[in-house]
Amino acid sequence: MSELNEIFGSYVFNDSVMKERLPKATYKALKKTIEEGKTLSPEIADVVASAMKDWALEKGATHYTHWFQPMTGITAEKHDSFINPTDDGKVILEFSGKELIKGEPDASSFPSGGLRATFEARGYTAWDCTSPAFVKDGALCIPTAFCSYNGEALDKKTPLLRSMEALSVQAMRVLKAIGNTTAKRVITTVGPEQEYFLIDKNLYEKRKDLILTGRTLFGAMASKGQELEDHYFGTIKERVSSYMKELDEELWKLGIAAKTKHNEVAPAQHELAPIFSTTNIATDHNQLTMEIMKKVALRHGLVCLLHEKPFAGVNGSGKHNNWSMATDDGENLLEPGKSPESNTQFLLFLSAVIAAVDEYAGLLRLSAASAGNDHRLGANEAPPAIISIFLGEQLDSILREIEEGKVAKAEEVSSLEIGVSTLPLLPKDATDRNRTSPFAFTGNKFEFRMTPSAASISGPNFVLNTAVAEILEGFADRLEKATDVQAEMIAIIKETVKDHKRIIFNGNGYSDEWVDEAARRGLPNLTSTVEATKEMIKEKNMAVLEKHGVLTREESQSRYEITLENYSKTINIEALTSIEMVRRQILPVAVDYATNLAASINEIKATGIEVNTSVQADLLVSVSNLAASIKEKVSALEKAVKKAEVIEDSYEMASSYRNDVFAKMNELREDVDTLETIVDSEVWPLPTYSELLFNI
Known part of the structure; x- marks a missing residue:
């Protein structure tokens, strides 16, 4: 335990x-600056x-x-040494407040969506002092926001920080x-559960599709998948356990509170869950986690796959985004507390x-x-x-009772009687868990289960923060004018439930009946990324993001x-890889x-012996x-x-890539996967699902 205490956060400033190294002032x-957003003077920055x-x-x-964190979805870094040459041919080690606060990477080669022309290269990184600096691979890493010469956000962090501020302002008004006047600000917190696959590195290197796209473009189902449900929470294999142990240690050094690890449902699939932290720090930590997962895997002769669906027919990987709001x-x-029915603030x-x-x-x-x-979604x-x-x-x-004007009553929390005298009574949770729900309340937080495993959690969280800030602003406007605040709170809750109860669904999200019911309720069913992308430029959505200073219309x-x-680029790469492999x-x-x-059939016939060659003939035809x-x-x-x-x-x-190219890729895969089940395994050129999923 003492060793763990010593290594945790040992590479984090x-x-x-x-407190130990800086003068008190x-x-x-x-x-x-960190807690109240005050400006940091150049003199202080130098110290x-x-x-x-x-x-x-x-x-x-x-x-x-x-x-x-540029819009590539991964992290970026440009390294400068601390050395400064002196006149006597030696060097001194320097690092100024100016260098800490602002950097200038070339912005021309990062995605900008038309915000910048290719020849407009200047971009700036600005120190996010709310997220601690850390040492990684021999470099002092300073978490920063990234913007263009004109101040437009070119990254994932900037809108997240803006949205956190927007939510805090409106929540504090409420x-x-x-x-409730003791708090100075409201923060959002997140604990992202990270799912991933581990496969043998030697097998990975024989699959061009995995190398170039992160998923298997071809592959017949193995005889065994996840149907026995024996992998979930099962005994962790020694090789994987060794990997997880080193991964924990590397994460702990960087102050990442990796808490839970276990086998997931699909064979070769696993999960890591950290303790929650402030949203921007949780986002930084998750980006680091994904990077370190991959690095550590290679040391163990493994490859970590973060793609949402590396293998067809078994569970894909997500990143459950456990989100809440808290005062400072x-x-x-x-x-909810022990009596949620009387906890009006919670209900609000x-x-x-x-x-x-x-x-x-x-x-x-x-x-x-x-x-x-x-x-992955829907399967x-x-x-x-x-x-x-x-x-x-x-x-x-x-x-429901509040909506109907009744006095709300909570059911008494009972205990589970297991029926074995030596086992203790277990307190029963107020709610079950619905694994088909994309947005579920889980005790004292919401779990957004739709988040992709390979993506930054910045996007879901800045959208969620902004949307909640907008609603809280309306609540605050009413409450600040109210003569009877308690009555107004009840009225707001009642009206909100009445106007928005269509979004509440406790049933089976996989059923065909729910699809029909959701349509009747007027809930959107955006089945693909291409369809969903239109939401970014809907007037209502652009307006709310602009209103709260999260994204300009241009952004x-x-x-x-x-x-x-x-x-388009992703599907294009997959299609070209499919073509090359075929x-x-x-x-x-x-x-x-x-x-x-054919040669075998001819050789047998050449013997003149009456032999039935129908097996070879049928195979040849197929x-x-x-x-x-x-x-x-x-x-x-x-x-x-x-x-x-x-x-x-x-x-x-x-x-076109979605409706035509992707469809034709699937048609091609059908034939290739069928061919795999016929051709001799000794000559088939690709490691099979059986080898990839069960050979660790």
């Missing part, structure tokens, strides 16, 4: 390090930079980098109006989330949209594409273009196998027919790609 000034440099050098750092003095605003903030999710369901759906996630325990909220029977009953438009462009690996094997079958069909379908796929590539309108191009 955290509060305890700052500097520490207080920096804390004021902080010097202390940060000295600490980083002790940790083995030779360089510093502004670590940021709290002050109802008499530690009060969780979504904590709960109502705000319900209204926000209903009003901006389309935008929230878009925040979880990606080409990879399109494979194998992933939530459906229709946004709905699960509250559970108790809260649902309370809200919203740029994200619309980037999302479509990324989708032409250079699959068809040659099919032709060789057919040739060998393989030859499939090869001919595959050749025809790969040619059709090539034509579809060429047609899509020249479309100028970004939405029409993405639609």
